[in-house]
Amino acid sequence: MATVDHPQRLxxxxxxxxxxxxxxxxxxxxxxxxxxxxxxxxxxVLMSLVFLVIGGIEALLMRWQLFYPxxxxxxxxxxxxxxxxxxxxxxxxxxxxxxIGIGNYMLPLMLGARDMAFPRLNAFGFWIxxxxxxxxxxxxxxxxxPEIGWFAYAPLTEHTFDRNAGTDFWALGLxxxxxxxxxxxxxxxxxxxxxxxxxxxxxxxxxxxxxxLWTSFQMLLAIPPLTxxxxxxxxxxxLGAHFFDVQNGGSAYLWQHLFWFFGHPEVYILILxxxxxxxxxxxVFSRKVLFGYEFMAAAxxxxxxxxxxxxxxxxFCVGMSRxxxxxxxxxxxxxxxxxxxxFFNWLATIYGGRVSLQSPMLFCFGFLSMFxxxxxxxxxxxxxxxDFQLSDSYFVVGHFHWVLIGGTLFxxxxxxxxxxxxxxxxxxxxxxxxxxxxxxxxxxxxxFGPMHVSGILGMPRRIYTYDPSRDWEWWNQLTTIxxxxxxxxYAIFVYNLIASLWKGKPAVDDPWxxxxxxxxxxxxPPSYNFExxxxxxxxxxxxxxxxxxxxxWQYE
Amino acid sequence: MTEPAAALPIPPExxxxxxxxxxxxxxxSFLVSEVAFFSTLIVxxxxxxxxxxVGPLPAEALSLKLAFGTTLCLVASSIFIHFAEGALRRxxxxxFKLLWAATIALGVAFLVGTAYExxxxxxxxxxxxSRNLFGTTYYTLVGFHGLHVTVGVIAMSIILLxxxxxxxxxEHETGVQLVSWYWHFVDVVWIVVFLVVYVxxxxxxx
Ligand code: HEM
Ligand SMILES: [Cu+2]
Numbered sequence: 001m002a003t004v005d006h007p008q009r010l011x012x013x014x015x016x017x018x019x020x021x022x023x024x025x026x027x028x029x030x031x032x033x034x035x036x037x038x039x040x041x042x043x044x045v046l047m048s049l050v051f052l053v054i055g056g057i058e059a060l061l062m063r064w065q066l067f068y069p070x071x072x073x074x075x076x077x078x079x080x081x082x083x084x085x086x087x088x089x090x091x092x093x094x095x096x097x098x099x100i101g102i103g104n105y106m107l108p109l110m111l112g113a114r115d116m117a118f119p120r121l122n123a124f125g126f127w128i129x130x131x132x133x134x135x136x137x138x139x140x141x142x143x144x145x146p147e148i149g150w151f152a153y154a155p156l157t158e159h160t161f162d163r164n165a166g167t168d169f170w171a172l173g174l175x176x177x178x179x180x181x182x183x184x185x186x187x188x189x190x191x192x193x194x195x196x197x198x199x200x201x202x203x204x205x206x207x208x209x210x211x212x213l214w215t216s217f218q219m220l221l222a223i224p225p226l227t228x229x230x231x232x233x234x235x236x237x238x239l240g241a242h243f244f245d246v247q248n249g250g251s252a253y254l255w256q257h258l259f260w261f262f263g264h265p266e267v268y269i270l271i272l273x274x275x276x277x278x279x280x281x282x283x284v285f286s287r288k289v290l291f292g293y294e295f296m297a298a299a300x301x302x303x304x305x306x307x308x309x310x311x312x313x314x315x316f317c318v319g320m321s322r323x324x325x326x327x328x329x330x331x332x333x334x335x336x337x338x339x340x341x342x343f344f345n346w347l348a349t350i351y352g353g354r355v356s357l358q359s360p361m362l363f364c365f366g367f368l369s370m371f372x373x374x375x376x377x378x379x380x381x382x383x384x385x386x387d388f389q390l391s392d393s394y395f396v397v398g399h400f401h402w403v404l405i406g407g408t409l410f411x412x413x414x415x416x417x418x419x420x421x422x423x424x425x426x427x428x429x430x431x432x433x434x435x436x437x438x439x440x441x442x443x444x445x446x447x448f449g450p451m452h453v454s455g456i457l458g459m460p461r462r463i464y465t466y467d468p469s470r471d472w473e474w475w476n477q478l479t480t481i482x483x484x485x486x487x488x489x490y491a492i493f494v495y496n497l498i499a500s501l502w503k504g505k506p507a508v509d510d511p512w513x514x515x516x517x518x519x520x521x522x523x524x525p526p527s528y529n530f531e532x533x534x535x536x537x538x539x540x541x542x543x544x545x546x547x548x549x550x551x552x553w554q555y556e
Numbered sequence: 557m558t559e560p561a562a563a564l565p566i567p568p569e570x571x572x573x574x575x576x577x578x579x580x581x582x583x584x585s586f587l588v589s590e591v592a593f594f595s596t597l598i599v600x601x602x603x604x605x606x607x608x609x610v611g612p613l614p615a616e617a618l619s620l621k622l623a624f625g626t627t628l629c630l631v632a633s634s635i636f637i638h639f640a641e642g643a644l645r646r647x648x649x650x651x652f653k654l655l656w657a658a659t660i661a662l663g664v665a666f667l668v669g670t671a672y673e674x675x676x677x678x679x680x681x682x683x684x685x686s687r688n689l690f691g692t693t694y695y696t697l698v699g700f701h702g703l704h705v706t707v708g709v710i711a712m713s714i715i716l717l718x719x720x721x722x723x724x725x726x727e728h729e730t731g732v733q734l735v736s737w738y739w740h741f742v743d744v745v746w747i748v749v750f751l752v753v754y755v756x757x758x759x760x761x762x
Contacts, residue, residue: 117578117579117581117582118578118582182586182589185585185589186582186585186586186589187582189581189582189585190578190579190581190582190585191578193575193576193581194575194576194577194578194579194580195578198570198572201573216585219589220585220588220589220592221588221589221592222592223589223592224589224590224592224596225592225593225595225596227593228593228597228600231696231700232600232696235685235692235696239685239686240685240686241686241691241692241695241696242686242688242689242692243600243692243693248688248689249604249608249609249688249689250604250689250692251603251604254600258596258600535570537567537568537570544567548564548565549564549565551565551567553567553568554565
């Protein structure tokens, strides 16, 4: 099989190369002022990894406290701060930025564009997101981290109940980083719809672009209501307004509606790009085209729309009317149809393929097996009567970690293992990758599996300790041990990322024998991405190049 | 890559696509997010309508006449900016500048009207943001709209300054067009606010 050659290789943009050739001060200056989508993408990912470590430490502290009944490792207030910061960090400063970062790096390359549509907005978005994260963490330094949960239920956030500045830092930080997220969404949409290579019609864009498009669409519709709600909280706290001030006629119920109108689509913002990444990886490592591209694209759109109308399944226990309960349960169950379509299409892509179990594909299998279970517990919770029993219990914590780690994280790792050679020009160590995978997989099942049981046994979420008479300790201890099993896997991953920059096997332009445009340019890509403007005739432009005698466009 | 030999299949011609350009998609999607933002504020306003036990209530506080005047300013400005855009496209820079300045003047008139209204509300009618739910939701909604008008006026003034120095020509059509989209959007939001807040106050029993 022929590969695509590039006669000259010009300026490169790898981190190590930069630092080595120019000295740290110059490199730092270059990185802080850059508007190159690739550098910005890398910075987003690095920022997320730092926050991932911080969020992980917070989780370990909570698990330490819950290992024994009546433990006194950390008090109730610190525990509240920890679960607030943990959830906030993971959703806003790990999940979204890592996906935005990968999208930023890869999309222009996959679409055959020179850069994102608005490079300066892109840089602005990154810095303001980082600034928002730092602002939220600044609350620790003032000795008053927020104690309100990532959902910040009113009226606990009102000044009457919470004089702590932490809540203000929290609201302001999320507000600011939300503006960055909207900027990113605007940029993605403009890039995908307006900057594609000649010949790349919407029916030919890489599948990852479809999912980034719909994720961006959800960001546009879901983040501004959160922004508005955060403004309202700040007005209540700072100016004496009454939006959520129940003593003066305000409504705690309104907060829940606004928050979950954001919060539910948010979980799809966190999963759709991952659907895209595994849809890039699975075909390449099965040596088959993605099965049912059109159906997959339509299903993505359906998910994006339906999930805007199901938010109140987080509110069954608030006491809505029977009619609303019914509507929101039914609408939530409908989401499983397009999700199921995607799932079967992935299986059909693998079925009959020549599957190779290298690390990106391994993580896809992790994703497929675990996301299935997480989806099923979601369907259970969407049945209102079932939710009446288990809402606010550890079962819910089990469900959403199962989808967020089994889904978002495994899929993101698949993407990182897949694209690392392109970004750095080096291969990651497969041996370490397998250690990473298995420790994470086993540790993850051990951590979050038992949560479903402790939830069914009646353990509420957000409690900082429990009585031995409840018989919950065995399950909690399993969970904590699982967390300890997971921990080294992240360390191995980070070590692999760093060590391979220097020690990794040099990567060729197209190490996986893949089919999308990013693999035609050098690894790492030059700052201008492509030496000549690529022209596209099918969904697999590289296949066409490699097989001029039997190109795809004949069949599409 | 090698030259395709004669026997190899020849790919079909690529037809150019005609859709919005990237900048237009960008502005359009930004405005979608703005719609989501203002819808939320309007939902909050409507949620609390009629729930207050302490006044002043909308019917006592708001002047439909004044609001009608400011509304006329904005609607007229939308018409002016439309023709300004057309003038630029035809390369008629002088009338572009004139129409553009008129748009700005009408925007400023709107802001002056709002300032007058707020002064009256705060100092005569004792309506503040912490007074009651109406004050809370009214100032937030109308305030954020006013902020958007202000941003628009500033952006348009910068363009006017540049145009006065001859730096805005036909090539800047897209940029000018995007500003005008934004301005039309701000107007549409205001018409909704006018109907829900001002007309609603007089029409309903609230
Ligand atoms: C088949 C699709 C899914 C359904 C039907 C579903 C359903 C639900 C329901 C009903 C709840 C509320 C439980 C309660 O609070 O009592 C919930 C919670 C949650 N789900 Fe899902 N879910 C699905 C997929 C996902 C996905 C893909 C993610 C993220 C990637 C996710 C993340 C979450 C989170 C974060 C929460 C908890 C929010 C909180 O209370 O803090 N879910 N889910
Ligand atoms: Cu949900």
